[in-house]
Structures are given as C-alpha cells and as structure tokens.
Amino acid sequence: MPAVPPEASARREMAAVEQAGGRYLAIGQGLYPKALAETDGAPPLLIVRGDLRLLDRRMVGMVGARNASAAACRFARSLAHDLGREGLVVVSGLARGIDAAAHDGAMESGTIGCAAGGIDIFYPPENEARQRRMAETGLVVSECPPGYEPRARDFPRRNRIIAGLSEGIVVIEAAPRSGSLITARLAAEMGREVMAVPGSPLDPRAQGCNGLIRDGATLVQNAADVVEALRPALGEVRSGRDLFSFEAPPAxxxxxxxxxxxxxxxxxxxxxxxxxxxxxxxxxxxxxxxxxxxxxxxxxxxxxxxxxxxxxxx
Incomplete structure (x- = not known):
C-alpha cells in the first residue's frame, strides 16, 4: 500500500487546492462521477475546478492526434459543437490538436478537460487561456496535486479518466500505438462505445481510426451517428427537441x-x-x-x- 503522507503535507496540499480554486471529490461521495466510480482503478480522489453540474449530464469523449490536420481539427470542432447542442458534454484531454479543437467547439455548451498534471498547470503552455476559460464555464479534472508537472507516464493514467467519465469515445485521426488508441482500448474494456472517424489510407494519422473501424468500432461522420451509437445508453427515443432522456444544456x-x-x-x-x-x-x-x-x-x-x-x- 502507498505510504500515508504526513498531516502537515496533506494540509499544505489542501491549502494549495483551495488557493487554485479547486475542491476534492472523494469516491463513494455523492458528487463523485458515478460512471467513473464503477470502473476498476478509479482515482480515490479527484481535484476539480469549475461547474460541477456538468458531472450530472451525459458525457462523450473525443480524442485524437496532437499533430492533427487542419481538416480534422475543423471536423472535431464542428462535431463537438453539434454534440453540445444534442445535450452531451464533451470530455477530452487538454492536449494540442484534436483535444483543443473539441474543447473549443463545446465550450459554450459544456466541456470537461482531464489534465495530466495539476489543475493549476497549463500543459501545453498555449492552453493557458483555454484552460482558464474552461475553469469558468466548464470543468477541469485531475487526480494530481496542484503544482504537479505531467510526465510521460501520467498521460495514459489521464486517458483512463476520460474513458471512465464517458458513455463512449470518438477517435479522430490517430496513428497506430498512439495515446488515443490507448483511450479507445480502455473504453472498450470498460464497456463503453468506441467510435472512429475514417480517414485517407494514405495518411498515417488515419491508420489508427481505420483500424478501429475494421475491428468493429462504429464509423462516425456526424453528431447523429454518435447519438445513434449511444442510444442504448442514453434511453428511449422521444420526440421533438427532447429526443433522448439526457438533460439538455441551457442552449x-x-x-x-x-x-x-x-x-x-x-x-x-x-x-x-x-x-x-x-x-x-x-x-x-x-x-x-x-x-x-x-x-x-x-x-x-x-x-x-x-x-x-x-x-x-x-
């Protein structure tokens, strides 16, 4: 078992969380996300900053290449915007490329950023303005203490939180053996829906997505495809604007x-x-x-x- 930290150390961390504008969510308590709590290896403590009401809504993860093409980033931004209009909260990893585009597209309707470091660490640095805005209108989530700089081993751990929070994962441009495919594998192991956007077989960034589709992932071309794939998890179809049984955002x-x-x-x-x-x-x-x-x-x-x-x- 990990060593229990000294009381003085714990109090310093608690003060740092408060100073950063965050709060703790403990597994087993009401505010802790239920879907994440039911996964193996769920973090016993989360540090969050922002609008906690987003955790009560249905969520879908969007991940992809950091060096994504301009067309893929545009598609991710548009898809995230449309999913937000359908009442879904977009979850991603605060990385460059697809993650950033997904957060931007869903910023108005609600987006959750899962950080690999502390909630007060902006990584990559160009994310600072985006992450600060998300802490006001969305939600930033981490299992790391304030001041913690992310290392390579922290990103797969961050990916399990993205998968655990989400009803399903959409992958947009991912090379083989990429972090996005790790997220997709974790999602599949958790029983989540795995979806992928197809790409040109000539683009190495599309090989991971095309491979996922070949292996049975749902092919996605628009928000309707995502909603259709998630329908069993989201409830019975009704009519009009209230198409599904998840709560719509104040759109x-x-x-x-x-x-x-x-x-x-x-x-x-x-x-x-x-x-x-x-x-x-x-x-x-x-x-x-x-x-x-x-x-x-x-x-x-x-x-x-x-x-x-x-x-x-x-």
Whole structure:
C-alpha cells in the first residue's frame, strides 16, 4: 500500500487546492462521477475546478492526434459543437490538436478537460487561456496535486479518466500505438462505445481510426451517428427537441426548429444526395436547427445518409 503522507503535507496540499480554486471529490461521495466510480482503478480522489453540474449530464469523449490536420481539427470542432447542442458534454484531454479543437467547439455548451498534471498547470503552455476559460464555464479534472508537472507516464493514467467519465469515445485521426488508441482500448474494456472517424489510407494519422473501424468500432461522420451509437445508453427515443432522456444544456433556443423550419428543410431535400452544408446555406437556418430536423427525419426512417456528408429523402 502507498505510504500515508504526513498531516502537515496533506494540509499544505489542501491549502494549495483551495488557493487554485479547486475542491476534492472523494469516491463513494455523492458528487463523485458515478460512471467513473464503477470502473476498476478509479482515482480515490479527484481535484476539480469549475461547474460541477456538468458531472450530472451525459458525457462523450473525443480524442485524437496532437499533430492533427487542419481538416480534422475543423471536423472535431464542428462535431463537438453539434454534440453540445444534442445535450452531451464533451470530455477530452487538454492536449494540442484534436483535444483543443473539441474543447473549443463545446465550450459554450459544456466541456470537461482531464489534465495530466495539476489543475493549476497549463500543459501545453498555449492552453493557458483555454484552460482558464474552461475553469469558468466548464470543468477541469485531475487526480494530481496542484503544482504537479505531467510526465510521460501520467498521460495514459489521464486517458483512463476520460474513458471512465464517458458513455463512449470518438477517435479522430490517430496513428497506430498512439495515446488515443490507448483511450479507445480502455473504453472498450470498460464497456463503453468506441467510435472512429475514417480517414485517407494514405495518411498515417488515419491508420489508427481505420483500424478501429475494421475491428468493429462504429464509423462516425456526424453528431447523429454518435447519438445513434449511444442510444442504448442514453434511453428511449422521444420526440421533438427532447429526443433522448439526457438533460439538455441551457442552449440557444433560437436554433430550435419550428414547423415552418422543418418544412423548409424538407423542401430542399430530394431523392438525389445533397450536402448538408448546402442545405444549411439555402435554408438560412442555424446549422444546429438543420441537424435537428435531419435527425428527426432519420429517426422517422425518411432520410438516407451518404458519403461526404450528403443526405437525401428516402
């Protein structure tokens, strides 16, 4: 068993947590995330800073390459934004590349950053502004004491927290034997849904995702694919904006479609596949509203989805 620290050391750490604006969550107590508590090797103590209400909502992890392509970062940002509109909290690892894009996309709806070091350590350094904002509007989580600088061995430990918090994991651009694939493996071992975004076989950064799909991971092209994959965990389908039984965030209701919006989108659809971006442009509606109408049509069996982000009426 690990040695029990002296009382003076524990009190110094507690004072540092308070000074950093954080608090402790202990396993077995009400505020500790239930999904994480049920995993093997869950941290006995978490140090958190930010909005604890996010821990009561459904979460999905997004991970990927630190040296991600511009197209993948754009996709991750857009996907995280759309998942936030669907009421899901996006969890990621505060790294460069895909992690940063996912946090940025979900910043308004709620995002959780799992740090490999202390909650007062900004790693990488360019994350400082992002992490400070997340501590105000989202949540930063760590199992390490304040002042702790992350080392290589700490990142796989951080990955198990991402997997443990989440209903499922979406991987976007990941090379073989990457940290993102470690997260996916941990998620699978925990019984979570593993999803991956396909990429070009010519890009080494896509080999990990393509391999996951070959081995049975769910192929993801948009937020509707993620929601569909998580449906068994999220509850029964209902109707309208409240499509699933998880709590929706206090979102911008201006993007909520009314019947005229639904009619406008459906008029733009036909038997020939059309890009979703073009439907958004021609309809003049918010992208989130268009995605909601498309999801309703999909669930009603009236929509076909095609490669390249195109859709058609069935």
């Amino acid at each position: 911008d209701t201006s993007a909520e479609p009314d019947q005229s919006d639904r009619d406008r989108v459906q008029e733009l659809l036909g038997p020939s596949p059309a890009p979703v971006d073009e439907i958004v442009r021609l309809s003049g509606l918010e992208p989130g509203a268009v995605q909601l109408v498309l999801l309703e049509l999909d669930l009603a069996g009236k929509l076909d989805r095609h490669a390249g982000g195109k859709v058609s009426l069935r």
